[in-house]
Amino acid sequence: MRHPAACFILSAIDPDLLCPWLEVRFETDDFDTLRRLLELDPSEHLGPKNFYLLTPAQVEAVCVAFEINFEHGPREAFLFQYVDNGIHFPYLVHTGYELALMVQRRKPFGFIDFHSGRPTSVRLKAQFDTYVAQGLLHSQEEIIDVAGRPSRPGHQIGQIFYTLKGEEWRIPALEFIRQHINRQGDGFENLERLEGALLGYERWQNDWWIDHLARSGVTLYGAPLICKVDRAQYDWLVHAGFRALPPFDAPTFTLHSPHWLDDEAMKQAMQADSRIEAFVQFNIGLRHIMHAADFRTAGPYDIPTSLIPTINSDLVRTVRILVQRTEAPGLVEPSA
Template sequence: MSQASFILSAFDLDRWCSVLETRFTVDDIAALQTIIDPDIDADPEFAGCYIVEPGEMDAINQRFDVGFDPARLKLPEVEIWLERQQKGRSIRDVPYLVHTNFELPLMLEGRKKLARFTDILPRTEEAFDRWVEKGVLHKEVFVEPIPEALIPYLIDPNHRAVRDVYCTLNGEEWRIPAISLIWKAGGGWNEHFERLERMLFRYEDWQNDWWIAHRIEKSGGFGGIPFCCKVDSEGLKWMELAGFKALPPLAEIQIHIYDPDEDTVAAALLAEDECAVALARFKLSLECSENC
């Protein structure tokens, strides 16, 4: 019988953040799927996020002995969300409060100075707009057309522009052109741009240190798509002498997309070549120069 961990959250629609959460283990995923959605063909792994109705919440509490009771908070507008905990990818594993889904209360408390949303969901934007109308927040919207060269590769061919929404506290409007300069600086995204952006969001220095080290360890850096390739002992020595700033000058190299959560795939790549001693991880930018 399979087991999986799930998160139940009470989401405050006024402050637009989770105010109560609990994690529980399910020994019969099919039983939980039946409670939430009998038609599971669209989500066979049950990895989506679901709104839980009151009757469904009662059934979950009874079947899995969760004891989740957000009604005791006596909040006027609350939704119950259910999501499967993703191993190795949860922001709950970070040793500080990640701003995601807590942007509004952090800004209202003055702890966050800037928020940016790309193709923001209407309900999220409406939650911020209420505070813009009250004169508490400042909002700016930028729409950037998608380059014609990328149109054939779009999943949704009707999605022809990227809409960015910025919100700041009043008096902090300067952060919007500042972050725009970072994105337009060119040369590829790197850990220095990442740190500057997070400083504008108002993350603390130690939080930025942890995040940058974590990203480098997990995916090899910032910007672009993570790849890997096998190297032998001589290639590894060459990379060490180069300060791990370049790949060895191999006559033939086979690269693979690297997923930090797929350790078995990485192990299999090493096992298939008896000369390989390590996987070199690196990132390639989606941007291409005029000489490509």
């Protein structure tokens, strides 16, 4: 049966470091042939959440069947469907590359989730432990036994922490942070930032990641919302340390969702209206204001200004400037 064409990734795995060594993307609508080569049930869904480990022979068979030029050599490979999730990192994310980066001494600290019932997890631990035995890495395990059931054998799960020699202090530092930091609002932001620093991410990389989380409305940041402010309101924000929304001299003010208002749209609005000094973002749990508008729609949303005290008392993050007139090219006011 033919399906709409989909993109797939073949990712050859380095047998020692267990990270992607070479990747190729191909497109096909012949899912039946792909299932046959992977030895899958004819009805199995080849969805974007499924990853398949291929033997070198299976990799070669896929390359021949779909005319793929891929110098994978005698390596296993993962095959999975490529889906653009909209998250385009401007730096290398360590996930999946921890062992390689630590062996190359480019990363001081990392941890992996372990499950004794998953062969890939057991194999990754074994490779890490090889370098522990050689004296390059230090490890600390936090693993518990999970009792079995009549239909399921017992297993072990947990996290294993690895550091370069001399960087062992990072493990108790992470545990101290996790135990004592407030995980709500700005506390969660601090937790992400400190964990990122301990794992070896640079400050600008942590800034990008935290801004992405806040704009996406995931984790504990609440819903991200955007509003415009004039010059007087912007000055008020500065004096308030960006910890509250300014007053609005009108019965209502307009909010936007960042999913429907990007930087270019904000700049265009500022070009059309010289009174707009900036667009700012704040984060709040929608339960506090959901009665004021239908947030299931794309917006914009007109909100009574009487709700500003409620918003300010329930902010889970400082107010952030997204686009400012004096910093946006082409939007600087001409001098008199």
